[in-house]
Amino acid sequence: LLQYIPPSPEELKPRPPVITVMGHVDHGKTTLLDAIRKTDVASKEAGGITQHIGAYTVKLEDGRTLTFIDTPGHEAFTSMRARGAQVTDIVILVVAADDGVMEQTKEAIEHAKAAKVPIVVAINKIDKPEANPERVKSQLAELGLIPEEWGGDTLMANISARNKIGINELLELVLLQAEMLELKAAYDRPARGRIIESKLDKGRGPVATVLVQEGTLKEGDIFVAGLTYGRVRAMFDSYGKRVKEVTPSMPVEVLGFEELPQAGDDFIVLDSEEKAKKIAEYRQRKAREAETAKEAKISLEKLFEKLKEGELKELNIVLKADTQGTLEALQASLLKLSTDKVKVNIIRAGIGAISESDVMLASASNAIVIGFNVKPSSQARDLAKKERVDIKFYDVIYQLTDDVKKAMAGLLEPEIVEEIKGLAEVRAIFKIPKVGVVAGCYVKEGVINRNYNVRVIRDGVVVYTGKIASLRRFKEDVKEVAAGYECGVRIEGFNDIKEGDLLETFELKKVSQEL
Numbered sequence: 001l002l003q004y005i006p007p008s009p010e011e012l013k014p015r016p017p018v019i020t021v022m023g024h025v026d027h028g029k030t031t032l033l034d035a036i037r038k039t040d041v042a043s044k045e046a047g048g049i050t051q052h053i054g055a056y057t058v059k060l061e062d063g064r065t066l067t068f069i070d071t072p073g074h075e076a077f078t079s080m081r082a083r084g085a086q087v088t089d090i091v092i093l094v095v096a097a098d099d100g101v102m103e104q105t106k107e108a109i110e111h112a113k114a115a116k117v118p119i120v121v122a123i124n125k126i127d128k129p130e131a132n133p134e135r136v137k138s139q140l141a142e143l144g145l146i147p148e149e150w151g152g153d154t155l156m157a158n159i160s161a162r163n164k165i166g167i168n169e170l171l172e173l174v175l176l177q178a179e180m181l182e183l184k185a186a187y188d189r190p191a192r193g194r195i196i197e198s199k200l201d202k203g204r205g206p207v208a209t210v211l212v213q214e215g216t217l218k219e220g221d222i223f224v225a226g227l228t229y230g231r232v233r234a235m236f237d238s239y240g241k242r243v244k245e246v247t248p249s250m251p252v253e254v255l256g257f258e259e260l261p262q263a264g265d266d267f268i269v270l271d272s273e274e275k276a277k278k279i280a281e282y283r284q285r286k287a288r289e290a291e292t293a294k295e296a297k298i299s300l301e302k303l304f305e306k307l308k309e310g311e312l313k314e315l316n317i318v319l320k321a322d323t324q325g326t327l328e329a330l331q332a333s334l335l336k337l338s339t340d341k342v343k344v345n346i347i348r349a350g351i352g353a354i355s356e357s358d359v360m361l362a363s364a365s366n367a368i369v370i371g372f373n374v375k376p377s378s379q380a381r382d383l384a385k386k387e388r389v390d391i392k393f394y395d396v397i398y399q400l401t402d403d404v405k406k407a408m409a410g411l412l413e414p415e416i417v418e419e420i421k422g423l424a425e426v427r428a429i430f431k432i433p434k435v436g437v438v439a440g441c442y443v444k445e446g447v448i449n450r451n452y453n454v455r456v457i458r459d460g461v462v463v464y465t466g467k468i469a470s471l472r473r474f475k476e477d478v479k480e481v482a483a484g485y486e487c488g489v490r491i492e493g494f495n496d497i498k499e500g501d502l503l504e505t506f507e508l509k510k511v512s513q514e515l
């Protein structure tokens with residue numbers, strides 16, 4: 001039903017770039033987006049009244065146009081990507097010239113790189129006496145963003161978003177970067193695009209902003225969008241003006257959805273309402289099935305399959321470890337595994353518990369998450385479930401490299417897989433003379449069985465792995481305790497347990513090799 005014929009080269013015409021602003025909190029993303037919006041000449045023609053629809057376009061004096069996504073930061077960018085939507089052509093990375101490169105600056109670079117989107121740097125707040133743009137440049141150079149004047153290929157502008165200094169120069173650099181990308185789209189065909197934002201409006205029903213990426217969207221067009229469908233009743237641009245036709249790279253607010261679509265959903269114009277409805281219903285059914293099957297969207301096993309079929313050329317990895325030393329050792333040995341056919345790509349390497357940001361980055365980039373002696377935080381655990389991202393755990397280096405090596409060869413599945421059985425939270429500690437320390441636990445998920453292996457997790461880091469010495473409920477020795485119940489656990493050879501620790505039980509299973 002959804003056949004897509006890519007446009008021929010003759011159909012393609014230049015289109016404006018779509019830009020997302022990223023950077024550390026308080027470095028001036030919002031101020032910059034406001035300053036840029038004020039340079040728009042079309043806004044003056046429209047009477048200066050602008051609407052917030054999630055994206056806006058800016059027209060320069062000479063008629064050149066740029067589109068900006070109005071939600072700054074890498075969270076929105078990456079959650080869109082996790083839904084399969086790549087709308088951004090260029091990232092403007094804002095770095096405050098006084099603070100310099102911070103944690104979220106690094107994250108933003110990782111997210112943009114993983115998406116293979118070029119970065120133009122805006123060194124902001126140069127009006128401040130403490131501003132030190134040269135220091136920012138050398139910090140960025142260390143992260144691989146080398147300024148042009150130092151022989152690299154990253155465009156950088158010094159600006160003051162607040163005082164509106166350097167804004168035009170920045171936009172010139174963005175347009176220069178866009179020129180190099182030779183952005184093109186077909187205009188004369190049914191529209192395709194992405195949902196940028198959506199809301200339920202009291203008077204108007206479901207309303208969503210669509211970024212048109214190809215073709216021309218017209219009033220009256222029938223469409224499918226994610227799990228829903230509809231007909232374009234009316235369209236409004238970012239000045240609130242009603243429009244009849246919308247061309248590539250232009251955002252527009254659309255009325256006429258049956259139900260509310262989600263940011264990141266696709267938007268495809270079709271020739272019949274019957275077809276649109278059928279596709280939406282089919283997609284709803286598929287989504288329900290995937291939900292009930294709880295099938296992982298990304299798992300090492302899935303990637304094994306893809307590698308085997310030659311579908312995958314890069315193995316993306318988000319790597320977290322407990323210490324800097326291990327992290328460096330792991331990075332070195334993983335990178336060495338790259339072959340001519342498959343490249344190992346470590347898109348993030350960091351220390352500490354696996355975070356929500358790690359999960360989102362993995363989900364967006366089809367990456368596996370590997371925790372070396374570290375586990376996800378409870379929020380990250382929930383998010384991984386929702387995003388259906390599999391998290392692999394290792395505590396022996398050669399086992400990790402062995403598994404990856406096998407995956408790369410596209411040959412063997414892992415020989416031993418770990419099955420997580422249950423999770424309990426330590427709520428109280430009892431010191432019992434001659435016996436040892438007993439942890440009063442509440443079982444949160446699955447089961448705790450006396451025969452399972454157990455791992456003690458503190459702030460995401462695995463502090464001990466061993467066996468259960470005794471499992472009790474009300475002074476009775478028991479074999480197993482299920483979720484929702486409390487129990488007392490003593491761990492063999494480990495008395496350093498603390499309140500708030502998590503106990504994870506697991507079994508190791510040997511997988512038969514069928515070749």
Ligand code: GDP
Nearest residue numbers: 025026027028029030031124125160161162163
């Ligand atoms: P965001 O969190 O990155 O969106 O940052 P904001 O745009 O909200 O800016 C954070 C703070 O920095 C605000 O108080 C701004 O007024 C201030 N700020 C932004 N740009 C500049 C600038 O160019 N110069 C100075 N001095 N302050 C700025």
